[in-house]
Amino acid sequence: MKISNVEVISFSGKTRFHRTRWGYGVWGEERDEVQGIVKIETDDGAEGYFTGGQSYFVPPSPEIVEHLVKPLLVGEDPLNREKLWQWMMGHRGLSESVIGAVDCALWDLMGRTAGVSVASMLGQYRSKVKAYASTAPNLGSPDIYAAHALACKKRGYTAYKVHANIYWDPEKKEPAPGKPAFPQADLEICQAVREAVGDEMVLMLDPWGIYTYEESLYVGRELEKLNYYWFEHPMDERKTEPYRKLTEQLDIVILGPEMEPGSLYTRAEWAILHASDMGRIDTNFGGITGCHKALGFYESIGMQCEIHVGGFGNLALLGSSSEETCEYYERGLLRHDEDYDSFVPPYLKEPCDPMDEYGYVSIPQGPGLGMQFEWDYINDNRVGQ
Ligand SMILES: [Mg+2]
Numbered sequence: 001m002k003i004s005n006v007e008v009i010s011f012s013g014k015t016r017f018h019r020t021r022w023g024y025g026v027w028g029e030e031r032d033e034v035q036g037i038v039k040i041e042t043d044d045g046a047e048g049y050f051t052g053g054q055s056y057f058v059p060p061s062p063e064i065v066e067h068l069v070k071p072l073l074v075g076e077d078p079l080n081r082e083k084l085w086q087w088m089m090g091h092r093g094l095s096e097s098v099i100g101a102v103d104c105a106l107w108d109l110m111g112r113t114a115g116v117s118v119a120s121m122l123g124q125y126r127s128k129v130k131a132y133a134s135t136a137p138n139l140g141s142p143d144i145y146a147a148h149a150l151a152c153k154k155r156g157y158t159a160y161k162v163h164a165n166i167y168w169d170p171e172k173k174e175p176a177p178g179k180p181a182f183p184q185a186d187l188e189i190c191q192a193v194r195e196a197v198g199d200e201m202v203l204m205l206d207p208w209g210i211y212t213y214e215e216s217l218y219v220g221r222e223l224e225k226l227n228y229y230w231f232e233h234p235m236d237e238r239k240t241e242p243y244r245k246l247t248e249q250l251d252i253v254i255l256g257p258e259m260e261p262g263s264l265y266t267r268a269e270w271a272i273l274h275a276s277d278m279g280r281i282d283t284n285f286g287g288i289t290g291c292h293k294a295l296g297f298y299e300s301i302g303m304q305c306e307i308h309v310g311g312f313g314n315l316a317l318l319g320s321s322s323e324e325t326c327e328y329y330e331r332g333l334l335r336h337d338e339d340y341d342s343f344v345p346p347y348l349k350e351p352c353d354p355m356d357e358y359g360y361v362s363i364p365q366g367p368g369l370g371m372q373f374e375w376d377y378i379n380d381n382r383v384g385q
Contacts, residue, residue: 048109052351055311103287117366119319319363
């Protein structure tokens with residue numbers, strides 16, 4: 001079996017996500033957006049795919065795949081995933097998110113060919129994983145968050161993660177540069193949520209890297225009083241020394257790095273430096289192959305690693321890991337004015353991450369990663385062909 005083609009299927013979809021001049025996202029009017037699916041074919045008719053599902057996913061550029069990935073992979077055996085991963089990681093023109101999408105498609109191809117799920121190819125441990133409700137940022141007042149958290153608790157979630165005011169001025173109610181941040185306003189949200197849901201619900205905060213060291217120390221100490229579980233990605237992750245100091249100073253769990261490139265390699269460096277208490281990675285940082293290696297490393301040093309964002313590839317990783325290493329699935333981003341549960345992207349037949357009444361998301365049973373596409377919709381909306 002040899003790889004005969006690698007391409008990105010681009011099609012027009014809808015989104016309410018807009019990027020501000022500072023690079024962060026805000027919700028607004030629905031607009032058209034080009035979405036993509038990576039497709040790998042072999043000379044004997046096998047196929048593998050990858051796309052984001054309901055999760056954060058920037059499809060690789062079709063030009064990068066055509067000019068850099070395709071020449072590297074065509075003619076190779078798709079079952080040699082480790083060799084192809086090493087080649088892609090060694091290729092200086094490829095980002096880890098491109099490598100991640102292609103690597104996930106190779107795992108999907110193998111699973112579809114064998115007729116089994118990727119979770120079982122990795123060695124299945126569980127068939128469902130505990131989810132936390134992960135809010136969209138900038139939902140509004142503490143009351144809005146408190147009511148939303150309570151609604152999530154009623155829906156079955158046992159954990160709720162706040163994204164508060166991020167690249168957003170809560171007084172002017174408009175996009176803003178990330179710094180200065182609004183730690184006091186963020187804490188008012190965190191306090192209102194704790195008061196609304198009571199003591200037993202697990203709570204977390206993710207300020208997405210906008211705090212200074214001093215703000216992080218202050219907010220972390222207040223979160224300890226509110227019995228929050230983890231404090232995620234509070235500062236710029238390009239600097240590890242402030243993280244090492246913060247982790248040493250605070251009792252609350254510091255979680256990271258989530259956005260730093262380097263796949264498993266930077267995760268190992270952070271662990272060696274004691275720059276966080278729990279790790280973080282997702283398939284955008286080197287695919288299933290890179291993440292699976294990272295999880296083995298974290299397990300071996302007795303360190304938890306919480307998988308970042310949702311999606312089919314991350315669910316396969318969660319299905320093949322124990323709760324002791326990877327406790328939660330990140331479900332969202334959720335808004336108080338949208339019903340996540342009833343939304344299925346029009347290019348998918350089934351939602352990526354259905355959740356039961358006890359707050360557990362099922363691991364897709366395959367074959368492959370379990371993506372089932374609405375090809376009529378995709379073909380009707382193809383662009384750039
Ligand atoms: Mg985060």
